[in-house]
Amino acid sequence: MTITRRTTLRALASGVAMTMLLGANMAHSADETVKIGYAVAKTGPNATGAGITTIPNYELWVKDVNAAGGLTMPDGSKRMIEVIEYDDRSSNEDLVRAIERLATKDKVDLILPPWGTGSNLAIAPLMDRFGYPQLGVTAVTDKAPEFAARWKRSYWMLGGGHDYANGLAEVLKAAVAAGTINNKIAMVSVADGFGIDLVNGARPSFEEAGLEVVYDKTYPLGTSDFAALMAEAKDSGADSFVAFSYPPDSFGMTKTAQSMGYNPKVFYVGVGGAFPIYGKIADGKHEGVMSIGGVNAASPAIQDYFARHTESAGAPPDSWASAITYASLEMLAQSVERVGLDHEKLAQELSTGTFSTIIGDVKLEDNQLRDLWWVGQWQNGTFVAVNPADKDGAVAPVVPKPNW
Amino acid sequence: MIRLAIALLGLVALALVPLFVSEYELGLMIGMATYVALASAWALFSGQTNYISLATVAFYGTGAYTVAVLNESLPYPAVLLCAALIGAGMALLVGLSTLRLSGIYFVIFTFGLAELVRQLITWYEVSITGTLGRYIFLDLTARDIYWQMLALAAVAIGLTAWINRTRLGLALRAIGDDEVVAAHSGIHLARTKLIAFTLSATLITLVGAVASPRWVYVEPLIVFNPTVSFLTVIMALLGGANRLWGPLVGAVPLFLLFEWLSVNFPDTYPIFLGLLFIAVVFVLPNGLLAGLDDLRARFGRRGK
Numbered sequence: 001m002t003i004t005r006r007t008t009l010r011a012l013a014s015g016v017a018m019t020m021l022l023g024a025n026m027a028h029s030a031d032e033t034v035k036i037g038y039a040v041a042k043t044g045p046n047a048t049g050a051g052i053t054t055i056p057n058y059e060l061w062v063k064d065v066n067a068a069g070g071l072t073m074p075d076g077s078k079r080m081i082e083v084i085e086y087d088d089r090s091s092n093e094d095l096v097r098a099i100e101r102l103a104t105k106d107k108v109d110l111i112l113p114p115w116g117t118g119s120n121l122a123i124a125p126l127m128d129r130f131g132y133p134q135l136g137v138t139a140v141t142d143k144a145p146e147f148a149a150r151w152k153r154s155y156w157m158l159g160g161g162h163d164y165a166n167g168l169a170e171v172l173k174a175a176v177a178a179g180t181i182n183n184k185i186a187m188v189s190v191a192d193g194f195g196i197d198l199v200n201g202a203r204p205s206f207e208e209a210g211l212e213v214v215y216d217k218t219y220p221l222g223t224s225d226f227a228a229l230m231a232e233a234k235d236s237g238a239d240s241f242v243a244f245s246y247p248p249d250s251f252g253m254t255k256t257a258q259s260m261g262y263n264p265k266v267f268y269v270g271v272g273g274a275f276p277i278y279g280k281i282a283d284g285k286h287e288g289v290m291s292i293g294g295v296n297a298a299s300p301a302i303q304d305y306f307a308r309h310t311e312s313a314g315a316p317p318d319s320w321a322s323a324i325t326y327a328s329l330e331m332l333a334q335s336v337e338r339v340g341l342d343h344e345k346l347a348q349e350l351s352t353g354t355f356s357t358i359i360g361d362v363k364l365e366d367n368q369l370r371d372l373w374w375v376g377q378w379q380n381g382t383f384v385a386v387n388p389a390d391k392d393g394a395v396a397p398v399v400p401k402p403n404w
Numbered sequence: 405m406i407r408l409a410i411a412l413l414g415l416v417a418l419a420l421v422p423l424f425v426s427e428y429e430l431g432l433m434i435g436m437a438t439y440v441a442l443a444s445a446w447a448l449f450s451g452q453t454n455y456i457s458l459a460t461v462a463f464y465g466t467g468a469y470t471v472a473v474l475n476e477s478l479p480y481p482a483v484l485l486c487a488a489l490i491g492a493g494m495a496l497l498v499g500l501s502t503l504r505l506s507g508i509y510f511v512i513f514t515f516g517l518a519e520l521v522r523q524l525i526t527w528y529e530v531s532i533t534g535t536l537g538r539y540i541f542l543d544l545t546a547r548d549i550y551w552q553m554l555a556l557a558a559v560a561i562g563l564t565a566w567i568n569r570t571r572l573g574l575a576l577r578a579i580g581d582d583e584v585v586a587a588h589s590g591i592h593l594a595r596t597k598l599i600a601f602t603l604s605a606t607l608i609t610l611v612g613a614v615a616s617p618r619w620v621y622v623e624p625l626i627v628f629n630p631t632v633s634f635l636t637v638i639m640a641l642l643g644g645a646n647r648l649w650g651p652l653v654g655a656v657p658l659f660l661l662f663e664w665l666s667v668n669f670p671d672t673y674p675i676f677l678g679l680l681f682i683a684v685v686f687v688l689p690n691g692l693l694a695g696l697d698d699l700r701a702r703f704g705r706r707g708k
Contacts, residue, residue, distance in 0.1 A: 087670040092619040097431040104427045121621035191530040
């Protein structure tokens with residue numbers, strides 16, 4: 001037999017196949033573990049968000065629990081966590097199948113939710129049918145009360161668009177009342193789920209707060225040039241610039257504002273503003289920038305969490321949904337310790353119990369986490385929470401923001 | 405006749421599968437039926453004429469979106485009918501304006517079409533209805549979806565078999581071989597291509613419509629995922645796009661392989677995927693079925 005390109009390729013292909021077979025057989029380990037499964041986007045458009053907010057926290061939590069000997073059961077015994085993870089390829093069809101696999105083939109004890117509003121909704125009917133509690137963290141939706149009523153074991157922990165818009169309206173109203181800014185607002189939003197939800201919440205709540213939206217533009221998803229948009233916002237005479245944007249847009253707008261010397265007294269961007277990388281994007285001049293979310297930066301539990309996350313994932317967490325993701329897992333572990341792995345009892349405990357977590361004591365209201373931070377601001381290199389102003393750990397906002 | 409009987413028996417057997425398998429296995433069957441239907445419907449037009457269409461997801465997504473918009477106001481069968489009509493209408497419109505393009509221009513146009521439809525829907529939702537995500541709360545079980553999808557796959561393959569025996573099939577093959585020659589032998593190019601394109605697109609739209617109740621939540625970015633178009637093409641090509649059973653032979657193993665890879669190698673599977681695509685094009689440029697024929701011919705010669 002002569003060696004041709006064809007035979008070489010065939011040999012390579014069979015070699016690859018054999019390696020895969022070997023890999024598949026090594027995945028099993030001892031029993032008496034708690035099997036926890038999740039399907040999260042490792043590839044595709046959802047991979048960025050999942051890679052920043054969801055996966056590092058799942059990994060950190062599993063590491064923390066197993067380092068402590070495992071999950072504590074009601075009888076005081078400990079069982080190690082065994083993880084089964086799949087890639088949903090950012091496709092809901094694949095995600096649904098992965099959940100079916102976790103529930104009926106792998107028969108895992110618990111399922112952790114995927115990243116994103118759409119993904120969490122796609123699996124909600126399945127989780128309900130199989131009886132698993134679903135701790136939906138990374139889903140911002142105003143319909144949470146409806147969903148919690150429809151699927152009794154689903155929990156919605158990041159609020160809705162109206163909440164964040166109302167929070168921002170309060171901050172701006174207070175600044176107007178104090179005479180530091182005029183009541184005019186320039187507002188831009190991304191033409192996608194998140195931007196639309198927030199802008200729909202913002203229009204009425206700004207009006208109610210006596211704020212005048214003098215510039216209101218929507219831009220398509222994937223826009224990369226914001227010069228025209230920002231120039232118009234600058235000329236609008238508004239003291240406040242508000243963008244309900246996604247990370248790439250938030251970053252792009254910041255750079256554009258800096259390069260054109262646009263210095264509104266309030267500069268607010270959407271998702272991405274609370275990412276640890278934001279400071280670097282803003283060239284170290286992120287002081288005073290406002291964004292969605294926030295953490296109680298003075299809390300030792302949060303500081304400890306930031307340190308552990310940095311050590312485990314190689315980067316600090318984002319200051320919005322990351323801490324809540326980790327807290328939701330702490331709630332799960334404490335529920336298991338109190339009632340065991342029975343899904344009905346677990347769901348009951350999650351709905352009614354009080355839990356001590358890194359974001360403080362948590363108790364859900366109608367299966368929703370309502371005790372959240374709506375607005376945060378960069379102050380002295382940390383992203384601190386400024387609204388709700390009466391919540392423990394809130395810091396007074398700095399207005400006007402210093403120039404870039 | 406015997407072939408038809410075997411095919412029908414197979415179909416009956418497949419229809420009985422849900423009575424014996426777990427939910428996950430049923431999910432797998434739905435996925436396979438989906439891609440067999442997609443690849444067969446795609447090959448109905450593209451396989452014969454060699455017009456590589458990347459518009460699959462434009463129609464697939466349109467079908468899903470139709471269900472999302474209408475599921476609360478119309479009974480389910482009427483929703484499916486609307487989806488089919490919308491798909492057919494869109495295909496006629498697109499076909500009339502573009503089937504004069506050929507080669508790479510057609511490929512690029514069809515790829516752009518999916519993006520165009522997605523942006524149009526987004527624009528409409530943002531500026532007219534002021535919302536983006538839509539919900540599908542339909543009381544359909546996985547079994548219902550499986551049976552509908554299986555029926556669609558059967559229709560796609562049956563329709564192809566029937567067309568292959570008609571003048572339309574002959575005309576399509578002639579166009580695939582050489583468009584100029586076909587025109588000179590009196591084939592009405594535009595009409596022939598338009599009929600096949602519309603049939604194919606209508607089926608694809610229905611596949612999207614049937615699949616969508618499994619997702620509950622629909623938004624343009626979710627349903628217009630270009631991967632669907634690429635997978636459909638590569639599956640049809642693997643099996644052999646110009647053969648009746650080619651798309652099925654390509655879709656089933658590839659689908660199972662993707663599933664197996666994502667289960668066992670969640671981190672590295674895209675690399676294997678890329679290698680596999682290269683291998684398909686190098687090793688089996690005319691598809692698995694043609695490759696098998698080649699192999700048989702070679703062994704036949706050796707035997708003599």
